[in-house]
Amino acid sequence: MPAPATAYERVVYKNPxxxxxxxxxxxxxxxxxxxxAAQFKQLLVSALKDLFGEVGAALPxxxxxxxEKTLSAILRVSSSGLVKLWSSLTLLGSYKNKKCxxxxxxxxxxxxxxxxxxRELELN
Numbered sequence: 723m724p725a726p727a728t729a730y731e732r733v734v735y736k737n738p739x740x741x742x743x744x745x746x747x748x749x750x751x752x753x754x755x756x757x758x759a760a761q762f763k764q765l766l767v768s769a770l771k772d773l774f775g776e777v778g779a780a781l782p783x784x785x786x787x788x789x790e791k792t793l794s795a796i797l798r799v800s801s802s803g804l805v806k807l808w809s810s811l812t813l814l815g816s817y818k819n820k821k822c823x824x825x826x827x828x829x830x831x832x833x834x835x836x837x838x839x840x841r842e843l844e845l846n
Contacts, residue, residue: 739831742804743786746811748793751821759788762795765817769810769824781806786833794827796836804829 748757748765757765763785771779784798799807811824828836 739801741798742801742829742831743833743836744797744799744804744807744826745828745836746795746797747825747827749823749825750793750817755817755820755822756790757793757817758790759785762788762793765814766797766807766811769814770806773810773813774806778806778810783807796833798833801831 748762763783766783766785767779770781770783774781781803782800783803786796786798788795797807808826808829811826814822814824816822830836
């Protein structure tokens with residue numbers, strides 16, 4: 723009697739999270755360039771608008787925290803808009819004719835995951 727055929731089932735997990743959180747840092751080629759929280763938010767909107775037009779500019783992005791000294795922020799975006807935001811930040815190259823780049827440090831569907839970075843973890 724032949725062995726029973728093994729049944730395989732493919733399971734795909736789609737994250738049901740409504741939002742994704744991004745920890746980002748803005749770096750300028752020149753030192754001494756500063757942005758306040760409103761200018762930072764406007765830069766996000768203009769990056770979306772440059773790549774995706776008015777529809778992109780309408781994507782709801784929340785700046786949850788912003789550190790003016792380090793130009794770093796934690797952003798909240800709907801999961802469906804994550805790729806649009808990420809790609810527009812990646813392709814941004816300047817602000818007021820000064821060369822700059824966004825560095826995406828961490829992305830997670832869980833805000834708590836951004837509170838620590840395993841790459842910077844030091845064990846005693």
